[in-house]
Amino acid sequence: MDARAAVVREKEQDFAIEEVSIGEPRQDEVLVRVVACGVCHTDLICRDQWYPVPLPSVFGHEGSGIVEAVGENVTKVKAGDRVAMSYNSCGGCNNCLSGTPGYCAKFFEANFTGGRIDGSNAYAGTIEGGSEVHGHFFGQSSFATYALARERNVVKIRDDVPLELVGPLGCGIQTxxxxxxxxxxxxxxxxxxxxxxxxxxxxxxxxxxxxxxxxxxxxxxxxxxxxxxxxxxxxxxxxxxxxxxxxxxxxxxxxxxxxxxxxxxxxxxxxxxxxxxxxxxxxxxxxxxxxxxxxxxxxxxxxxxxxxxxxxxEGDAIPDVFIPRLLELYVQGRFPFDRLIKFYELDEINRAAHDSESGEVLKAVLRMPA
Known part of the structure; x- marks a missing residue:
């Protein structure tokens, strides 16, 4: 699968829109056609290497979209479902099993290493840059038209809420x-x-x-x-x-x-x-x-x-439980998080990043090209 993605190649440099090749979903993975993605402080500090995420990388971890395909063991969602994507976790450590996945023993490996927990990477090189590009940021890398997530970190979304709004619930708003x-x-x-x-x-x-x-x-x-x-x-x-x-x-x-x-x-x-x-x-x-x-x-x-x-x-949240609760509050008019959002197109990502860092905008959300 080829996707248009915002790639960071060097520390503190601008995002560049390039074409990235993404492998097929594994047994527990979900391929999502991204509709929109929030720009989070964590994306920008990782671009600037506060945390040593390997470069070049595709960031983005507040994605929302429509399921394109699922691995053979996935049962939570199916092709055509509307989803938000949240943080990744291993699912097998004591903290994950006890209902506190935000404190997963492999949280860093699951979210910040530029690959899957096992060290593999489904993201190949780009037409423009050629060299390998790292993905799987927070189990999604959703500054792109397609993202490869895991069943664990996708959340099925109700039909009566605009899909382009819900991505930031996966991190900043949830937190x-x-x-x-x-x-x-x-x-x-x-x-x-x-x-x-x-x-x-x-x-x-x-x-x-x-x-x-x-x-x-x-x-x-x-x-x-x-x-x-x-x-x-x-x-x-x-x-x-x-x-x-x-x-x-x-x-x-x-x-x-x-x-x-x-x-x-x-x-x-x-x-x-x-x-x-x-x-x-x-x-x-x-x-x-x-x-x-x-x-x-x-x-x-x-x-x-x-x-x-x-x-x-991550707000001590279990995304599958907490995000639907926040959306119910939103529908009731008690949690108007849409008032925080300003939309940008994917190719405006550097302006969105600048506006976020300067405080001109609270929550920049990138809309992906159809």
């Missing part, structure tokens, strides 16, 4: 919403501060409203994002460039937030997200920093008094 609903599980009437109001943070704010939090604080330095955060459910917003976020949160909550969520990967902001908590408060850490990044917290005045720091991968 933010799941960070609240699955990981922190705030009680109705509790308070939460969300640091960073990008796609992940906005999804967390909408989820906090669904959960019944009565004090929802959005923290950012972009006024336009803070205005949208109010519209989507934040009861208070703080411009961190103009106010002391920790002092203001303690003032709003009468001593500190019950929960906080850090989405920026900034050590300084992470410290604020811990400092703003009340005693026995919990900070959820989502932001993906470069490997080796460290942050400091005060052991005596913070952690000793029952504060908790919880790392969160």
């Amino acid at each position: 933010g919403a799941g960070g609240v609903l699955n990981s922190l599980k705030p009680e109705a009437g509790s308070s939460i501060a969300v640091f960073g109001t990008g796609t992940v943070g906005m999804s967390a704010i909408m989820a906090a409203k669904v959960a019944g939090c009565t004090t929802i604080i959005g923290v950012d330095i972009k006024p336009g994002r803070l205005e949208l955060a109010r519209e989507l459910g934040a009861t208070h917003v703080i411009n961190g460039a103009e106010e002391n976020s920790v002092e203001r949160i303690k003032e709003i909550t009468g001593g500190g937030a019950n929960y906080s969520l850090e989405t920026t990967a900034s050590p300084a902001v992470f410290r604020q997200s811990v400092d703003c908590l009340t005693r026995l408060g919990t900070c959820g850490l989502i932001g993906a920093a470069a490997v080796g990044t460290e942050a400091k917290v005060d052991i005596s005045t913070l952690l000793l008094f029952g504060h908790r720091i919880q790392g969160i991968i």
Whole structure:
């Protein structure tokens, strides 16, 4: 199968649209004709080699589309089904078997090595570049007109939702919403501060409203994002460039937030997200920093008094369960994630990446040529 794909050949270089050859699906694999794919922060930091994904590679891990063909052992979907694609996992380790696939023992091998878990690669060379191209990024590599996923990481999608919208549910939106609903599980009437109001943070704010939090604080330095955060459910917003976020949160909550969520990967902001908590408060850490990044917290005045720091991968979500729940909330008008999305064509991927990095757009979604 030949596909048009956005290929990154060198660190920090632009995407180039090339023709890639993809092998036939194995027994547990699903070939998907991609309709659209979200542009995620993780795609861009892997392009820039924060994580050592081999190059040249096809990235993209928030794909949605229509099943073209399935391997002989696949039973969950069939040709013609509408699907979203999410992260990959091995399915056989203790964490996968216990219902926490985001913490799969082979998560790196399944998502970041440029091949299958066994080291093989279904992606051959390109007409333009010639040399081997790595695929299987997050088990999909969906910056392309076709993607090869596994049965484990495709989710069948209901018919009454536009297919081009649903790809970002597979990572960024799932991560933010799941960070609240699955990981922190705030009680109705509790308070939460969300640091960073990008796609992940906005999804967390909408989820906090669904959960019944009565004090929802959005923290950012972009006024336009803070205005949208109010519209989507934040009861208070703080411009961190103009106010002391920790002092203001303690003032709003009468001593500190019950929960906080850090989405920026900034050590300084992470410290604020811990400092703003009340005693026995919990900070959820989502932001993906470069490997080796460290942050400091005060052991005596913070952690000793029952504060908790919880790392969160993929919103602790089981995609087959959580994505349909988010879509039901969307259909009911309670989770309007479509307000985060701006569409681009595949050949506009570098503009979409720039707009995402500059903060001009919250969630860029690429539409594939028919």
